[in-house]
Amino acid sequence: MAKQYETVIGLEVHVELATKTKIFCGCSTEFGGAPNTHTCPVCTGMPGSLPVLNKQVVEYAIAVGLATNCSITQYCKFDRKNYFYPDNPQNYQISQLYLPICRNGGVEIDTPAGKKIIGIHEIHMEEDAGKLIHDEWEDCSLVDFNRSGVPLIEIVSEPDMRSAEEVIAYLDKLRLIIQYLGASDCKLNEGSMRADVNLSVREVGAKEFGTRTEMKNLNSFKAIARAIEGERARQIELLEEGKSVTQETRRWDDNKEYSYAMRSKEDAQDYRYFPDPDLVPIMISDEWIARIKAAQPELRTEKLERYKKEFDIPDYDAEILTSSKHMADIFEATTELCKKPKKVSNWLMVETLRLMKENDMEADDLKFSPENLAKLIELVDAGTINSSVAKEVFEEVFKNNIDPDKYVEEKGLKAVNDEGALRATIEKVIADNPQSVEDYHNGKEKAIGFLVGQTMKAMQGKANPGMVNKILKELL
Amino acid sequence: MSLMSLTAVELGKKIKAGEVTVKEAVEAAIAQIEKTENRLNCYVTVDKEGALKKAEEVQKLIDNGSLTGPLAGVPVAVKDNMCTKDLLTTCSSKILGNFVPTYTAEAVVNLEKAGAVILGKTNMDEFAMGSTTETSAYGETKNPWNVNHVPGGSSGGSCAAVAAEECSYALGSDTGGSIRQPSSFCGVTGIKPTYGTVSRYGLIAYGSSLDQIGPVAKDVTDCATILEVIASYDEKDSTSVKREDYDFTSCLVDDVKGLKIGIPKAYFGEGLEPEVKKVILDAAKVLEEKGAIVEEFDLGLADYAIPAYYVIAAAEASSNLSRFDGVKYGYRTEDYEGLHNMYKKTRSEGFGAEVKRRIMLGSFVLSSGYYDAYYLKALRTKALIKEEFDKAFEKYDVILGPVAPTTAPELGKSLSDPIKMYLGDIYTISVNLAGLPGISVPAGEDSKGLPIGLQFIGDCFQEKKIIRAAYSFEQTRTYKRPGMIEE
């Protein structure tokens, strides 16, 4: 009988913090920008430059630590991690090894077998590296330090996960917590959240962990799931062949669905960490922690409960609305403007989800503003446009965030509320469709639908449906 | 007599009084440089044009009353490990042979604000690693008192330039004695301030936890005046300390009555040349006669400072110097195959032997398996050394001792035996480990006519005490100029 294997997974999750400036200098963290336009002597490692810590980084790190049930290291320091690579301007990365800011936490995830706690070993603060662009023409690489020094926290889990599903549930949980805290937008596809997967396999029932590998370059949930499957299979195959797994860092190639060892004889993997003498220790008082705790925004679970209570939103809808901070923000801001939570929820749950699916988008990618959605809802409510026109307008709001008032005006989509004009059209429709009129009189209620349709067609869809119905019934 | 024989403060007064123009002062300095520089090699870069241009600007600001400080218009030399915008900054290394900074070190900015005119950048041991200025990639500097001898180091260029009057004063940096020891060897005065007093922003780091910029000048008054100008709290340097007292000149008082001076017995043991010993003990007597209370005492752990220092400094240096890689600035090797080969060749060709030696040692003591045994052990030793000083300063206002066990060695005699060279730092190094201020003042000469300095060490933030002690001692002597500048 074939051996049964268990996969043991731990994650190192890097999250780019939502600060305005870099961790050790006053350069902007703004994404994009021509190469090296957000740089200064500090983040390019100029001789004589010195780092000064951005306070907001510490506050975000503490907030994430508290929300993930970590204990805060009240005396913490930065260390230098020494290794040579061109994206690392000083050839050391300022990070934390000996006294990371948060330790011993954990978050709860839902699994088919029930709730499970995934332990968090530590969270530390560090600086991001620059970006390497590979120039095929000239056979060289180009270094852009715009990302160099962007603040990161690295969340190191315990090896508590056993499947890709658990990994995704854990990542999703982290993403929601951090997004709700406002500490990061956590976009995997844009790299503001990145996960390295430490994976080993062992026979079911074994006490010891197997030798693990670390996989990098995973930039979507799907890639993570595939990488876990691929690496699990690779390791099992090695073991089945009587070979052993080598502890190493591997790079996942999602197109080839295979990982490649990143080792080179020039990588000694000996980082010679030592406390950075250019930075002073951080003392985090009880008061500081209490202040951050008090300022903690509403997290997802609380928000979900509140939506159900305050707005009378059903369970399922509240889950969806809060499944992304961005979506919840749109919901709340729109509701605040139009005071019609149910209608806002309806637009988000039906049309928004449909269009997201059609366009293969995530909730975080939604670009329309609450103002425009609120305006649209007002237009419908006032009877200025009918519901089928509203759907058409919403597509424009969704895609291009247009102003519905202007759009309806410009495109002449206003419902015709002029009774005289309507009455004349309906009289014509009745005269043209004697059969339907007869059917109606014979009790075929459906026939009125046809007549409404004909009227709408004649009015190019702009008639107020309520009014059409009313006049039709009256005339019939 | 040349304007250059004046102290910086004296020259500043004449400029302020309109007796001397800034241009005349700068021209006098340049004339002296032209006279002696080919024999001494104090400078890596002399910026004659820039200095003359600056002289005009500063003169205008003095004339219109916007510059009134004591150093306005006085020409200065800056050690070549401080970044100066648009002026070559090499650290006396080939690897920075073409590096022109785009910003200026904070200490130098402070000088410029006070109206200083920068003459150029002074020679040093490569990356400040050395005690003789012989490890410079741009040739050794020679001692103005005897050109067959070294000026000391690593701020040898700065100290020799002051002694030879190729500038009115200079900035140096001190990681393990690099201001005090060459000051002693060149017969000038130098202060290593309390760690955190002068901003390190723009100082190209050697050992970040030990490095401090400080003044080198002809006398204590100049040094206190310069320190007052360069010291500042700087938000760009996280280790900068916000002090309450920056008025260092207020303690230029000839009075040591009741001042408690401790002399560590351990500083007078084996290795100390008898001539140096005599000068220091004579100085102690002079101070006693002036009313100071002088006492010998046991300062523990003196012998452990050097090994602890070399572990810490080498470890920090190995990391600090890793940024020199041929990617962003400085030297890049001509031929290479691939990235790592480029790194290795660039660094091997760009760094000199002593720098490589310390980078190797530093990388080793931090490497996996050795960190605890070497690096942490050294940091623990440092803590114990600090405690010893804390105990001493409970009893004494200042500590008096030699700066170096010998006078300036002959050229070419030191580098072959590194450990012996390192042992020469025995009286200066613990001051850096404990972050303390120290001052070196001329106290005599040996039989060959080479200067001997004495050192006062103060508790942290007690510069005023050592300045007062040094000033009082200085009043009992007359300043001596090296013979070569009289020729």
Next chain:
Amino acid sequence: MANIISDETIEYVGILAKLELSEEEKEQAKSDMGKMLDYIDKLNELDTTNVEPMSHVFQVNNVFRQDVVANGDDRDNILKNAPGIKEGAFKVPKTVE
């Protein structure tokens, strides 16, 4: 000499420090490092049990910047000293095989 530095150690340290030494330099480095470590071993005479390693000599803590953008585009200055530049970036030997 108590500390014997092996060829492997020198080779390894060379990889860490990105230094390439000639045979002669290697021999010199082995001897120098051995002597230095012998000297440094003097520290072992000290009992440092229960002594906290002192990385910072003064108790200065919590030095922070506020999160406010202070720097603009300084690219020309940043690239001014670069040995190789292309398209506003630092040019280096290719980093992927």
